[in-house]
Amino acid sequence: MHGQDLTSEVIFGLGWLYLLLAVMNGIWTYRAYMAGPARHDHESGEKGHEGEHWEDGPSLAYTTVWSIISMGYFLVAVAHFSGTSDPEAFLIRMPEFVKSAVDRLADPALYFAGSIIAFVLVVVLRRYLINPTTAWVLLNISVVFMALSMTDYDFRQIVGKPDNVPIVSMLFIVGYFTWLYFRRAVDNDDRIAAGKSLYEQEDNDKVLVWPDLVYTELICMVALTALLVVWGIVLQAPLEEPASAVKTPNPSKAPWYFLGLQEMLVYYDPWMAGVVLPSIILVGLMALPYIDFNKRGNGYYSFNERKFAVLTFMFGFLPLWIGLIILGTFLRGPNWNFFGIYEPWDPHKLEVLNNVNLSEMFWEKMGRTPPVAPSGSGAGTQFLYIMLREWLGLVLVLAYLVILPPLLAVTIFRKFFARMGFIRFFVLANLLLFMACLPIKMLLRWSFNLKYIVAIPEYFFNI
Amino acid sequence: MAEIPDRKNMTTADILAFCRAEVASAQSSAPEAEPAAEASADEEAWEVAEESAQAEAPAAPAKKPTSTKDILAAARASAAGGGDKPAEKASAKPPTAKKGAPAAKPTSTKDILAAARASAAGGGDAPAAAAKPAAAKKKQQAAAPAAAGSGEKPSVKEMLAAFREERSAPAVAEDVPEGEKRPPKMPVPPRKPKKKPLPEPVAQDRRAFLAALLVIPSAFAAAWVMLATTTAAWGLALLRFALPNVLVEPPSKFKIGPPGDYDFGTVSTKWKAERGIWVVHTDRYKGKNVIVALSTVCTHLGCTPNWLEGEQKFKCPCHGSGFYVDGINFEGPAPRPLERHGIAVAADGMLEVDKSIKFQEEMGQWEDAKSYVEV
Numbered sequence: 001m002h003g004q005d006l007t008s009e010v011i012f013g014l015g016w017l018y019l020l021l022a023v024m025n026g027i028w029t030y031r032a033y034m035a036g037p038a039r040h041d042h043e044s045g046e047k048g049h050e051g052e053h054w055e056d057g058p059s060l061a062y063t064t065v066w067s068i069i070s071m072g073y074f075l076v077a078v079a080h081f082s083g084t085s086d087p088e089a090f091l092i093r094m095p096e097f098v099k100s101a102v103d104r105l106a107d108p109a110l111y112f113a114g115s116i117i118a119f120v121l122v123v124v125l126r127r128y129l130i131n132p133t134t135a136w137v138l139l140n141i142s143v144v145f146m147a148l149s150m151t152d153y154d155f156r157q158i159v160g161k162p163d164n165v166p167i168v169s170m171l172f173i174v175g176y177f178t179w180l181y182f183r184r185a186v187d188n189d190d191r192i193a194a195g196k197s198l199y200e201q202e203d204n205d206k207v208l209v210w211p212d213l214v215y216t217e218l219i220c221m222v223a224l225t226a227l228l229v230v231w232g233i234v235l236q237a238p239l240e241e242p243a244s245a246v247k248t249p250n251p252s253k254a255p256w257y258f259l260g261l262q263e264m265l266v267y268y269d270p271w272m273a274g275v276v277l278p279s280i281i282l283v284g285l286m287a288l289p290y291i292d293f294n295k296r297g298n299g300y301y302s303f304n305e306r307k308f309a310v311l312t313f314m315f316g317f318l319p320l321w322i323g324l325i326i327l328g329t330f331l332r333g334p335n336w337n338f339f340g341i342y343e344p345w346d347p348h349k350l351e352v353l354n355n356v357n358l359s360e361m362f363w364e365k366m367g368r369t370p371p372v373a374p375s376g377s378g379a380g381t382q383f384l385y386i387m388l389r390e391w392l393g394l395v396l397v398l399a400y401l402v403i404l405p406p407l408l409a410v411t412i413f414r415k416f417f418a419r420m421g422f423i424r425f426f427v428l429a430n431l432l433l434f435m436a437c438l439p440i441k442m443l444l445r446w447s448f449n450l451k452y453i454v455a456i457p458e459y460f461f462n463i
Numbered sequence: 464m465a466e467i468p469d470r471k472n473m474t475t476a477d478i479l480a481f482c483r484a485e486v487a488s489a490q491s492s493a494p495e496a497e498p499a500a501e502a503s504a505d506e507e508a509w510e511v512a513e514e515s516a517q518a519e520a521p522a523a524p525a526k527k528p529t530s531t532k533d534i535l536a537a538a539r540a541s542a543a544g545g546g547d548k549p550a551e552k553a554s555a556k557p558p559t560a561k562k563g564a565p566a567a568k569p570t571s572t573k574d575i576l577a578a579a580r581a582s583a584a585g586g587g588d589a590p591a592a593a594a595k596p597a598a599a600k601k602k603q604q605a606a607a608p609a610a611a612g613s614g615e616k617p618s619v620k621e622m623l624a625a626f627r628e629e630r631s632a633p634a635v636a637e638d639v640p641e642g643e644k645r646p647p648k649m650p651v652p653p654r655k656p657k658k659k660p661l662p663e664p665v666a667q668d669r670r671a672f673l674a675a676l677l678v679i680p681s682a683f684a685a686a687w688v689m690l691a692t693t694t695a696a697w698g699l700a701l702l703r704f705a706l707p708n709v710l711v712e713p714p715s716k717f718k719i720g721p722p723g724d725y726d727f728g729t730v731s732t733k734w735k736a737e738r739g740i741w742v743v744h745t746d747r748y749k750g751k752n753v754i755v756a757l758s759t760v761c762t763h764l765g766c767t768p769n770w771l772e773g774e775q776k777f778k779c780p781c782h783g784s785g786f787y788v789d790g791i792n793f794e795g796p797a798p799r800p801l802e803r804h805g806i807a808v809a810a811d812g813m814l815e816v817d818k819s820i821k822f823q824e825e826m827g828q829w830e831d832a833k834s835y836v837e838v
């Protein structure tokens with residue numbers, strides 16, 4: 001054990017967290033009680049459509065269960081506050097077997113597959129997830145998981161770093177807004193299916209700009225500024241050693257919002273991951289209004305009416321961007337090796353990443369060495385030899401970009417092609433292919449240790 | 464006028480047409496056929512008005528073969544030749560006129576004008592026969608309230624256009640005295656009474672425009688020239704900046720001690736912080752026992768890797784690239800081996816590194832004798 005697992009301050013801090021949970025759940029219980037069968041008064045307005053979920057308001061059993069849970073949190077908080085003379089012996093902590101099990105699962109491929117599966121599950125099970133109780137339970141679980149994990153030294157090193165506080169809050173914020181989207185969208189989908197008017201039309205939140213909106217904005221502005229000031233005072237920005245051109249901190253992490261890009265750089269050449277792909281992301285986002293031919297779902301939430309648009313965007317945003325930020329923050333350690341969240345950061349952790357270029361694999365399969373231009377040959381000859389060496393990769397990449405779009409146009413995207421016309425469809429197809437190229441390259445790296453499909457370091461051209 | 468129920472809804476055009484119609488019928492000692500012809504022209508005018516309204520919608524097919532102009536011509540012709548073939552015309556017209564258009568349809572000023580003119584002209588020329596001015600009058604009276612009541616009024620622009628057309632119409636009518644010679648044959652697309660700008664402002668605009676044409680290009684040219692000059696000046700300044708008078712940096716050539724300082728199979732990191740090189744003594748690369756100076760810049764994105772003695776590799780902290788002791792890349796994303804700098808044994812027996820030159824393995828430059836010192 002290289003660090004102290006628990007200190008009294010940590011226990012005390014966690015006590016506050018549990019107290020917060022107790023209060024939150026107390027409020028939740030109170031709300032349920034007020035909306036309960038006894039005093040149910042169909043206040044369907046402000047809180048969306050609790051009405052559907054709590055047909056006649058939550059039952060007494062429901063309220064009781066939640067009151068017991070908040071009581072439990074309170075007791076746990078008290079246990080934390082009362083403290084102990086020997087922090088190491090404190091009992092409320094993440095069990096070792098859970099830690100080792102989680103760490104054993106630490107693997108980029110597993111993580112990425114898991115994030116995709118989670119994404120699919122969220123979409124498929126959206127009807128259950130939008131239930132406020134489900135969401136509340138999930139929130140409780142995640143906070144408790146966080147709190148228990150904080151008892152681990154290595155986890156605390158990552159999450160407790162002032163740098164990473166925004167990332168943790170981002171996780172909850174992204175979760176909340178995804179939930180909100182699905183809740184509104186499923187509600188509207190049901191309304192459309194039943195032929196009723198949309199939520200936005202029926203129950204719109206229009207307010208007067210002056211004074212209602214301006215005041216709200218002013219209050220938000222003041223509150224946010226205060227929050228930032230307090231944050232800036234309480235959580236100091238970590239200062240590292242003086243910068244040096246010859247010494248790079250280990251691990252060297254990008255600002256949190258760029259960690260997705262940094263992860264991309266693991267699989268691609270700098271000009272690909274640092275220039276081409278980011279530009280395509282930006283241009284692609286700008287092109288959305290021109291590509292989108294679906295006129296429905298405009299100005300209101302809907303999932304069924306915009307399945308393709310929503311799924312594509314969410315795939316790019318949740319697993320490919322947020323997911324990679326999480327990966328970069330919590331799971332990458334020294335030497336950019338992959339570490340479990342409870343695993344000590346050992347700079348000498350040995351990970352065998354012997355990567356090979358496609359051309360090398362190919363020529364080895366053919367049983368010979370890659371063709372090399374005779375030394376002293378001219379630029380033209382060298383070019384020809386390089387093309388010969390890399391022909392397979394070049395053909396594959398060209399096929400991917402040239403053959404796939406028409407193929408898509410006549411198969412799964414036939415309707416799209418008919419409605420979008422040539423140019424718009426090909427822009428769309430290429431954007432999709434470029435988005436897909438990241439997971440594809442990741443898979444190839446993990447499964448075949450493939451370094452580059454086309455590797456022409458002579459011209460700084462690697463794909 | 465008293466018969467018109469809602470005077471407020473009368474447009475100027477309606478009133479005008481109505482008055483003209485009255486005058487015309489009063490003057491006329493019209494032939495028996497005339498009222499019928501007029502009525503038919505009149506009715507047809509209603510219908511055309513309706514049709515042109517429909518034709519505004521792209522999907523509506525223009526079935527009817529008449530345009531306002533045609534009707535105008537026909538009406539005028541009938542008036543002029545009223546004496547010749549009144550009966551024929553009267554019989555010829557009604558079928559078209561009765562295509563189900565209710566007389567209560569709103570009309571455009573143009574049509575009303577046409578109808579009015581037709582009746583007026585007819586009144587003058589046609590041979591007398593059981594004239595029935597009252598009939599014509601009645602007709603108009605019936606129509607006017609309807610038009611007024613329907614509330615669809617021609618816009619000012621339409622009225623202007625109609626007037627202008629009227630001005631030029633007589634000439635046309637004179638050219639074609641026989642109505643039969645210009646039968647309504649083709650479905651003419653409905654006129655769009657659009658901006659026919661008044662002649663005077665146009666002339667003024669044009670003059671101003673011509674003047675602007677003379678000024679603007681030179682202003683544009685001046686702007687571009689200025690922009691180009693500024694950019695060029697900045698570019699030159701930048702270029703000058705890239706060639707400083709004094710260069711405060713260590714010389715690119717420096718001595719690193721005798722070859723004996725660097726034992727076989729070791730990587731010396733002692734020049735890393737100061738000079739950015741690793742001095743490596745190995746025979747891993749093609750079995751040659753050499754001392755080389757490896758650059759400490761990762762070939763992926765330029766971070767500084769660390770030498771890990773235990774793993775016998777250079778490992779980059781940024782994206783995990785790994786290099787063997789000889790600098791060959793083997794793991795992570797780095798596409799090329801680390802670069803070598805020039806190294807040689809100086810006259811005094813010391814190793815001298817030249818950082819100004821570099822040797823890239825993938826270009827076959829490691830074969831260059833300046834890139835290593837053989838031991």
Ligand code: FES
Nearest residue numbers: 761763764779784
């Ligand atoms: S900079 Fe060294 S691995 Fe990316």
